[in-house]
Amino acid sequence: MLFIEVFAPQGALGAEGRELLATRLVELDDGVDRGEYHPESVEENSRAYTQVVVHEPLTWFAGEHKVGADWPQRYAVRVRLPSPWVKEAAGEFVERYNRIVANTVRDVRGPGAEPQVWVEVHGVREGTLGLDGQAMGSEAITRLFTGSWRESVEGRGPVPGPEPGTVHCPVCSMVVKLDGSAITLDHEGDVYGYCSKHCRKAHAEELGVPVPA
Template sequence: MMLLIELYLPSGVLGAPQRERLARRLIAFMDEDEHSPTVLEDSRALTQVLLLEPQTWVAGDRTVSGHDNARYVARVSVPAPWVKPVREEMVQRFTRIIREAAREADADADPRIWVEIRGVRDGSWGMDGQTLSTPEIERLVTQRRREEVRGRVPVPGPRPATVHDPICDMVVELDDAAITLVHAGETYGYCTKACRARHAEELGAAI
């Protein structure tokens, strides 16, 4: 997963070591039980975290200052097709990570935390002067993993009745609501219909 994470926090609330730990926790938010080590490593390498302390910050009728750590605003940018499958989990996990960091700095902190999951339109990401489509980003993140499991798909997930999505490596529950494709006697599972469509095209299979 390729992410840009911008976190606005009151000036001076966290020291430099605390900011560093928080940034690393935000990068490491992906569940290690749900992704292979290779995909985790490559995803985290493409994730950028910016911690920003605005000089002027007004919320409602009050000024948010360095002495007021009750408000954090996180903006998380991901490719638009990924928003729906991950938004609820992202909001919950980022909220938890930020709240833990705030309470490590001040045990009595009761922060108000806003999280915005922003979908970036396809082709609006750029790296090294080249625009990237969502499939191209997915290949950057999953290419090494797909080479590892070539000839072994579908790859079983960490729990019974689960498999890894062959496009993005997410773990998929093979229940009645699963998005699946049966090809050559094998059942593949997908996190989205877009992943299924791309894999079906690779296999030359009809949906």
């Protein structure tokens, strides 16, 4: 579950521009192909549990500038996600959200716009996120996103990725290249690949094997 807040100058984007920006943030659409792939069920669940709110503050100063119709350059993005995800995701999110906001501003206001985008990524302490009154940790949230896919591949061993030498992470479905830098786990003659040590830990616990150091 992600909660994204965007602060935009009053009147800079208009209603259609705000909706376009929110849609792109939900889709995580920055126009860059990173060769990533998730099953559609995972993509759908991820979008379904992403919240985006676009604010237009009445009073906003950035240094000596009053942010508004006369100076619409400044945009701020605040992202909240489970703390265990921050180390792996923060750098990518800063880059992606900066690009999404900047590109959308230029699409709305014209190619001459010069948006300055400030992005903050905040980790939310385990157990302080919840859905329908139930507190959920990062592993429970991951299961919420990936449950349908994980059920479909249960007991199959490593699931091959779209390219030779790749596999799907058995926890989150991300495609992992099995090279020298890959995070892996050998189990009963199979080699699993993971997008992060957090996913490897969760899978090792499911298999009932020691968690690699």
